[in-house]
Amino acid sequence: MNHRVAVIGAGPMGLATAYQLIKDGHTPIVFEGDDRVGGMTATFDFSGQRIERYYHFHCTSDRDFILILNELGIADQLQWTKTKMGYWYQNRLQSWGNPLALLKFKGLSLQAKFRYGLHAFACTKRKNWAPLDHVEATGWIRRWVGEEAYDVLWRRLFDFKFYNYKDNLSAAWIWSRIRRIGTSRYNIFEEKLGYLNGGSDTLLDALKDFIEKNGGEIRLSTPVDKVVVEHGRVQGIQSNNITEQYDKVISTVPLPLVPKMIPDLSNLVLEQYKNLKNIAVVCIIVKLRKQVSENFWLNTNDPEMDIPGLVEYTNLRKLSNHIVYVPFYMPREHKTFQEPNQNFINKVKIYLKKINPSLVDEDFLDVKASRYQYAQPICDPGYLDTLPLAKSSVEGLWIADTSHYYPEDRGISESIGYGRKLAKDAMY
Structure with a gap:
């Protein structure tokens, strides 16, 4: 019927x-x-x-996405690229995202590096998420990686994405995010992400x-x-x-x-x-004359930056200029969300110039702000x-x-x- x-x-x-x-x-x-x-x-x-x-971006594990591309006859438009991750920490741009980068990371003890790496590896191998459903995420991560690695590598992500919700999130939800990226790789040293032509x-x-x-x-x-x-x-x-x-x-x-x-x-x-509950976002999109870094992902831990990271999109999909997304996530009722777009734009210009001191005002070709009140649901335990x-x-x-x-x-x-x-x- x-x-x-x-x-x-x-x-x-x-x-x-x-x-x-x-x-x-x-x-x-x-x-x-x-x-x-x-x-x-x-x-x-x-x-x-x-x-x-x-x-x-798209991962090799995105089966439903790849299936519908094939059904629509546009699978040939999907391209895969080796991408890089970086970490801005202690006023230093460091490599990130693979065992060698973790081993060389400055500002973290060897024991903290080992515990962090073990947790990431365990997340990619875990199949059953049910035992994590009622577990609180920050406590779960701390038990695995320890306070040192949590403070350096995780704390600002929770602080500047989830704000007052940070201590009441589902470990299963956070695990799925770690696993998705961790399993989209050529090998343990190289990340592999996809984009569509157009x-x-x-x-x-x-x-x-x-x-x-x-x-x-x-x-x-x-x-x-x-x-x-x-x-x-x-x-x-x-x-x-x-x-x-x-x-x-x-x-x-x-x-x-x-x-x-x-x-x-x-x-x-x-x-x-x-x-x-939902998290809102103010996403600043910058068009630049030159590259900020060679990383697609760039995590940030800087007391002068109220973001957990940024994405340099054109290090995945090449375009005529360099495009950078800088998302400011926060509850929509937070006072910062009420600030005008120009406040966020001004911050982003300062942040990008700090990461890459060769950037000058003339390199900023255009800047736009997008806002969405329901960018992401807040998934608490259970x-x-x-x-x-x-x-x-x-x-x-x-x-x-x-x-x-x-x-x-x-x-x-x-x-x-x-x-x-x-x-x-x-x-x-």
């Missing part, structure tokens, strides 16, 4: 949901409040260069074309005001003062938006959604116990976002895989 299905959100999860619905013979209508598809993978014109608002637009355009050419529809600049529920069953969508009937509704927008959009859920469930099921208590209504593939961190591949699963489950 061909069902008429509303999909809310045109990020990777929403587009993958619509894609799978069409493959299974249904007719999806995708509602997107933004003027473009992509969500956090959406691109913009950065003074003549199409670039993502927020950086993305960036994320290549995938987004292919998904959009497939959906629209096969009977689906994507309505941009069309936010959903309300999901209409009557007698315990979904009835349709209200948008721009127009109500339309749908057999099923699948929401893929951030869960904090759900209470306002679907107010007819039970009070208990609405409270569950309201209690979920997170699944508090997360509402994707299948809601309302018949025909499914609600999910990147939280639902916990303990995996948010990513394009994970969103695609979960979106396709969501489509099948909702139609079962």
